[in-house]
Amino acid sequence: MKKLIDFITDEVTKAFVEAGYDEKYGRVTLSNRPDLCEYQCNGAMAAAKENHCAPFVISDKVAEILSGNEMFSMVESVKPGFLNLKLSEGYLASYMNGMQEDEGRFGCDKAEDPMTILVDYGGPNIAKPLHVGHLRSAIIGESVKRIGAYMGHHMIGDVHLGDWGLQLGLIITELKARKPKLTYFDENYEGEYPAEAPFTISELEEIYPYASGKSKKDEAYKEAAMQATYELQQGRRGYRALLEQIINVSVTDLKKNYENLNVHFELWKGESDAQPYIPAMVQKMKDDGFAYISDGALVVDVKEETDTKEVPPCMILKSDGASLYNTTDLATMVWRVQDYNPDMMIYLTDKRQELYFTQVFRCARKTGIVRPEVGLKHIGFGTMNGKDGKPFKTRQGGVMRLEYLLNEVNEEMQEKISENQKAKEDLAMTPEEAEKIAKTVALAAIKYGDLSNQASKDYIFDIDRFTSFEGNTGPYILYTIVRIKSILTKYEALGKTLPGPKDHVIRPAHNASEKDLMLVLSRYNAVIENAFEETAPHKLCAYIYELANAFNSFYHETKILAEADEETQRAYIGDLLLCKGILEACIDMLGFEAPDRM
Numbered sequence: 001m002k003k004l005i006d007f008i009t010d011e012v013t014k015a016f017v018e019a020g021y022d023e024k025y026g027r028v029t030l031s032n033r034p035d036l037c038e039y040q041c042n043g044a045m046a047a048a049k050e051n052h053c054a055p056f057v058i059s060d061k062v063a064e065i066l067s068g069n070e071m072f073s074m075v076e077s078v079k080p081g082f083l084n085l086k087l088s089e090g091y092l093a094s095y096m097n098g099m100q101e102d103e104g105r106f107g108c109d110k111a112e113d114p115m116t117i118l119v120d121y122g123g124p125n126i127a128k129p130l131h132v133g134h135l136r137s138a139i140i141g142e143s144v145k146r147i148g149a150y151m152g153h154h155m156i157g158d159v160h161l162g163d164w165g166l167q168l169g170l171i172i173t174e175l176k177a178r179k180p181k182l183t184y185f186d187e188n189y190e191g192e193y194p195a196e197a198p199f200t201i202s203e204l205e206e207i208y209p210y211a212s213g214k215s216k217k218d219e220a221y222k223e224a225a226m227q228a229t230y231e232l233q234q235g236r237r238g239y240r241a242l243l244e245q246i247i248n249v250s251v252t253d254l255k256k257n258y259e260n261l262n263v264h265f266e267l268w269k270g271e272s273d274a275q276p277y278i279p280a281m282v283q284k285m286k287d288d289g290f291a292y293i294s295d296g297a298l299v300v301d302v303k304e305e306t307d308t309k310e311v312p313p314c315m316i317l318k319s320d321g322a323s324l325y326n327t328t329d330l331a332t333m334v335w336r337v338q339d340y341n342p343d344m345m346i347y348l349t350d351k352r353q354e355l356y357f358t359q360v361f362r363c364a365r366k367t368g369i370v371r372p373e374v375g376l377k378h379i380g381f382g383t384m385n386g387k388d389g390k391p392f393k394t395r396q397g398g399v400m401r402l403e404y405l406l407n408e409v410n411e412e413m414q415e416k417i418s419e420n421q422k423a424k425e426d427l428a429m430t431p432e433e434a435e436k437i438a439k440t441v442a443l444a445a446i447k448y449g450d451l452s453n454q455a456s457k458d459y460i461f462d463i464d465r466f467t468s469f470e471g472n473t474g475p476y477i478l479y480t481i482v483r484i485k486s487i488l489t490k491y492e493a494l495g496k497t498l499p500g501p502k503d504h505v506i507r508p509a510h511n512a513s514e515k516d517l518m519l520v521l522s523r524y525n526a527v528i529e530n531a532f533e534e535t536a537p538h539k540l541c542a543y544i545y546e547l548a549n550a551f552n553s554f555y556h557e558t559k560i561l562a563e564a565d566e567e568t569q570r571a572y573i574g575d576l577l578l579c580k581g582i583l584e585a586c587i588d589m590l591g592f593e594a595p596d597r598m
Contacts, residue, residue, distance in 0.1 A: 001107035003529070004095055004522045005030070005039070008085065011071055012041050012062070019061040021047050028085070030523075037074070037084035038519060044081035055081020089508035092518050096506040099521070100578050103501040106585065108525040110152030115343035118336055119145045122159030122265060123349065126250035127171055127204040130257050130402040132392050132461075136381045139450045139591065141348045142263045143537040144379070146589045151532045156340060159254070161270030163247055164328065169229030170211035171246065172239055173221065175199065176228075178207075184238035193238070197245040201253040204246065233275070243272065260406055262443060262591050274331035278323055281331050281369070282316060290367045291316055302362035311355070314363040329360050333369050344375035346535065351380025351456055379535055382458035384450070392461050409446055412467050413475075414438040420469075420598065437595045441475050442467070444592040448474030451590055452541035469598075472545050477587065480548040481594040483555065484580045490561055491573055499574055506578070507571040513554040517575060520550045524582050528589075537590060544586045551579050 005028060013026025025043030032040070044059035051058065056079045063077035066085075074086035099107040121141020124134055141157065148155040175198075176185050182198055183189045199207070215222040232239040251268055258264065282298070285291035290300050296319030303311045314326055336342060347357060357378035364370045386392045394400045417438045421429060429437070449466035453459040469475045488498060499505040509515035520543075527543045530536070554575070563569040587594060 001098060001102055001105075001109060001525060003107075003526045005526060007095075008039055008071065008087075011069060012043075012066065012083070012085075015062045015065040015069075016043060016047070018065050019058070021051065021058060021062075025058075031084070036078075037076070037086055039085040039087070041083040041085070042081075044083065048081060055079075057081075059083050087519070089515060092515065092522065093506050093508045095522055096518055096574075096578060097504040099524070100506065100574060101502050101504070104581070104585075106524050106578065106582050108150075108528050114153050116154045116156070116340060117148050117344045117346065118156045118158060118340060118342040119148075119346045119348070120158050120160045121145070121346075121348040122157075123162065124159070124254060125162035125167060126246055126270070127167065127208045128250075129205050130254065131399045132384060132402055132405055133399065134402060135261075135405075135446075136384055136450060136455075137348045138258065138261055138263045139447050140379065140381060140455050140537060141346075142261075142591045143447075143451055143540075143589060144346060144348070144535050146591060147528070147532050147535075147537065147540070150528065150585070150589055156267060156342070157265045158267040158269055158336075159258075159265040160332070161247070161251075161268070161272075163243070163250075163270035163272045164233070164275065165271070166225060166229050167208060167212075168232055168243060168246070169225040169227070170215060171204065171207055172228040172232065172242060173225040174207050174211035174214075175242070184242045186238065187236075189238065193241040193245075197249045199245075199249065201249050204249060247272075257403060260403070260443075261447075269332075271328045271332075274328045274335060275323075277331040277334045278327055281334050282327075285316060285367050288367065295319070300363050300367060302359050302366060304362070311358060311362075314359040316363075326356075326360055326363070330364060330367075330369060333364050337370060337374075342374065344377065345370075346375075346377045346379060348379045348381065351382060354378060354380050377535065379455055381455045382453075384461050385458055387460060387462060389460070406442070406446070409442040409463060409467065410439055412463055413442040413445065416467060416469070416475075417441070417598065437598060440593060440595050441478055441598060444474030444478050444587070444594075446474075447590055447592050448477065448541060451537045452545070454536070454538045472541075474592065475598075477544055477548050477583065478594045479598055480551055481580060481583050481587075482596065482598050484551070484576050484583075485594075485596055487555075487560060487576060488573070488580070494561075498577065499570060503574075505567075505570045506574040507567065510568060510571075511557065513550075513557045514572075514575065517547075517550040517554045517579065520547050521575075521578055521582060540586055540589060544583055547579065547583060551576075 009026055009028040012028050013023045016026040017023050025047040026041065027043060028039050028041045030039060031037045044055045044062065047058050048055040056077060059077040059081040063075045063083060066072060066075040069075070070088060071091045072085055073088040074084070076084040078084055119141050121137050121144070123137060124130055145155045145157050175182070179198060183191070183193060211225065215225055228239065232243060247270065282291065285300060291298050294313065297315050298317040299313035299315050302314050315324055316327055317323060333345070336345065361376040361378070364376065365372065370376065384392050392400060414435065417434050421434070445466040449461065450459070452472060465471070466473055467475060469479050492498060509518055523543070527539060531539045558572065560569065560572045563572060584594065
């Protein structure tokens with residue numbers, strides 16, 4: 001369905017052409033003075049320079065041509081040459097009915113040429129618990145993926161596990177010290193290795209920090225860990241079997257934790273999956289003349305003439321021949337292109353890695369790993385800080401495990417749900433229902449609290465503010481949806497049937513607050529399209545907050561269920577159904593859902 005602003009622009013453009021001016025001046029935008037008008041066109045200002053006349057002469061002519069157009073209830077030329085526009089209530093209602101008829105999409109068309117887009121938004125290390133540092137990547141990446149899928153693109157999420165390097169050598173070394181008789185350490189063993197891992201996730205999570213700490217004090221221990229890492233990477237059979245066990249146990253735990261965040265990956269690949277592609281990739285870089293030796297290391301130049309800052313070469317192999325993150329990320333691109341041939345790859349990491357991804361992307365393009373037309377995008381996100389403005393920590397000063405943070409927000413929300421129950425006698429819930437609702441609302445509080453901020457900016461994680469039922473918060477959005485559900489349930493309890501999508505019950509607005517609501521609803525397809533194009537979930541949050549405010553203003557000023565006129569009441573219900581559908585579609589793209597009551 002065509003965007004409303006495009007319909008308006010078409011009409012204004014026709015008027016400019018009819019008045020004798022170029023069509024390029026007919027562009028319409030949302031008004032930056034909503035107290036004066038709903039839409040505006042500033043084209044006369046630019047046209048005046050080309051036509052050597054005062055801008056208002058042009059805007060007056062265009063306004064006169066548009067004055068009889070049924071699309072508008074007001075067309076006003078304002079000096080020095082602005083066009084102020086208001087839509088007619090009838091035209092707006094007609095557009096709303098078209099949105100309602102497009103069930104589930106609400107006027108938002110799917111992409112005509114769907115792309116395959118691979119989103120790399122995990123990055124946890126195996127054998128370690130998820131901590132708050134993993135939160136932003138998971139939340140933003142999941143939303144970017146969902147928005148793309150809603151737009152009709154084939155979205156593939158990859159967790160991209162950190163399952164290679166010294167951390168594995170440390171685990172193997174410590175495990176060998178504790179359980180030396182395991183068959184994995186017998187170089188002469190040729191049989192099948194046990195199907196069950198010789199450790200639990202809890203043991204793994206204790207082993208790694210212990211081994212890491214010991215390696216910093218014991219040089220011989222560190223040397224042993226480095227040797228174990230080398231043997232693992234050279235394909236030692238028992239160590240490779242251990243790696244598989246470590247990955248399996250870790251992934252099982254990670255899936256459980258990501259599930260609590262309502263985050264899902266299509267691929268559970270890791271750095272180890274890229275290793276088989278490295279030798280051929282490196283050889284091709286050498287053969288094609290891109291890679292050369294500099295200070296003993298193998299590098300590829302990636303600087304460009306237009307650079308205003310120094311961009312160092314991309315290092316492919318260290319002087320000892322070992323691979324780096326650069327190597328692994330480039331080899332990962334090789335298999336992604338080979339297996340999925342994506343049109344775009346999106347990476348989510350801390351914004352401090354911007355230079356790193358500039359190097360890797362340029363290297364991938366220069367060496368032909370990706371086609372020139374493949375999009376490569378890095379979404380660098382800011383830091384999640386505590387109320388002191390510093391990176392979020394536990395009360396003891398350590399990095400907080402993600403599950404502990406979720407539990408803390410869940411507990412806070414359970415208290416608020418409990419208080420709400422006491423205040424409303426008709427809101428009696430079983431403990432189980434209250435707990436389930438609290439978890440649903442808590443997740444919305446966390447996700448909305450993060451996503452409502454522009455990704456690149458740091459933000460303060462404030463549990464009290466995020467769990468509030470008032471203001472720009474997830475619980476406020478959910479409370480609005482629950483309020484709409486309640487009204488619709490009461491409407492049906494009166495023995496009335498909810499209108500279907502093709503019933504076209506929405507009528508011209510009866511008051512200013514209803515028109516304001518309809519104007520916000522009408523922008524849905526434009527907002528989703530823009531949020532996808534700019535990979536900007538925060539724009540979706542800003543929209544639903546505006547929509548929730550518009551609905552609540554309408555609700556407080558309109559007696560919906562007490563309305564005596566059946567057609568008017570049915571039109572109100574049509575507004576509510578459209579509002580509910582759009583809010584639910586949006587929060588699904590943000591990665592959370594609404595309960596039936598709160």
